[in-house]
Amino acid sequence: MMTRMFRRFALPMVAGAWLLTGCSQVDKLLEADNPAQIREDQLDDETLVTVLVNSVIGSLSGMYTGFIIRQAVFTDEMLYGINDEQSARLNQRIVRFDEGNAATAFSTVSRLRFLADSVNGRLRNLLPRLNPPRNPDADRRTALTLAYAGYAHVLMGEAMCEATIAVGDKLYSPKELGDLAIPKFEQAITIATAAGASATDVLNLARTGIGRAALLAGQPAKAAPAGQVPANFVWWIEYKDQINNMGLVGNVTGANHNTGVGVRFLNGTYPNQGLVAGQTDPRIQHMPNWRLGHNQLTRLYTPYQPLRYSGYNGATIATGGTPILFQNDTDVALATGVEAWHHYYEANGPTATGPAGSTLDFVNSRRTFGKQTTVNLTGAALMEELRWQRAKDTFLAGFRQGDLRRWKASGVADYFPTGIHPNAQWGPYGDATCYPLPDDEYEGNPNIRR
DSSP, X not given: OEEEEOOOEEEEOGGGOEEEESOGGGGGGGXXXXXXXXXXXXXXXXXXXXXXXXXXHHHHXXXXXXXXHHHHHHTTSEEEOOSOHXXXXXXXXXXXXXXXXXXXXXXXXXXXXXXXXXXXXXXXXXXXXXXXXXOGGGOHHHHHHHHHHHHHHHHHHHHBXXXXXXXXXXXXXXXXXXXXXXXXXXHHHHHHHHHGGGGHHHHHHHHHHHHHHHHHHTOGGGGGGGGGSOTTOEEEEOOTTOSSOOTTHHHHSSTTOOEEEOXXXXXXXXXXXXXXXXXXXXXXXXXXXXXXXXXXXXXXXXXXOOTTBTTOOXXXXXXXXXXOOOOTTOOEEEEEHHHHHHHHHHHHOTTOEETTEEHHHXXXXXXXXXXXXXXXXOHHHHHHHHHHHHHHHTTTSSOHHHXXXXXXXXXXXXXXXXXXOSSGGGOBOOOOOSBOOOHHHHHHOTXXXX
């Protein structure tokens, strides 16, 4: 099942107004002196249900590729060749609370969290007033906004060292943010189930999300619903024909491209040229030759679209195939069935039995997909291979920072890059793994102190 979420939405504006972009459904609402805005006192109009729900969808779409890039260059997925000091520091695992990276990491996800929770509350008031009335506890839209609220908490927990909620005085740890996400997904599952066939896609989105939240929260038993997601399920974030195109395009194309595949994920030895023979796994393909990018220093191997992108075609350079570069209308998957199964098997360990059989069966199915031979592993060695297959299945899709933090915190493994950066002039890597709560939050929230 493939679900495409068109990026037609309303974004929140200052003073409580809403900017409407591409919402053909609400043309009648725009017959006003200033048709681009709707007053705050009109937001309880029942005809705004579609606009409100699309605003949540749009908020996540607008922030997600930035989230992907920030976590990719913070970990071992990507090298940054950008001529900007604070961005370069991020690629060295050096993050400061008074810089834009921390502020952006927190503010964009906080905006999504606020919007999803707020709209979900509004829907409980608006849906019963529709003609005919709708039951909020059996409506796809209520389930959807709850699932997106769950994702907001998960993304915040994976990126931030700690975070506040709604200008509160409590600093939540990543685990606590996962704890908050789980009931959001549980409610979404209950409501989507009650909604029936119209919400099957949302049901599988929430099942996938609760698996991700369960890993973050350290509650493996809560990941069970992830094992019920069909293997072919995909929930797409769609960027076609929208104002904000796929955010990765500018990072990997043109004379000023600034991002390339990290050393650990290269199909060959850095920084050799002509890396063709090793490019047999279709999930991670890149240009065989490096080129200098924005800072004219970092040797960058430009990635082709990996597995979770709409232009992925399964081609491999080693066999003469032609993978696809990122385009402005490239879509990215927020959730997939394969990902859900990764959550399930990681949560249940090396002796688990689930939708793909045993954990070993699942690992070997992913190795076969990647054109690798099967293995016969048990225990810790099997889980190590599961982690590596997860890395390939979720490459450049917004997972790596959360994964590395979780494994490091649990003592399983530390895959964060260390030693001297590939740009020797930059010196050694730092030891940061997360974004600190930024200065802006301490200045704007009177309830907390540094």
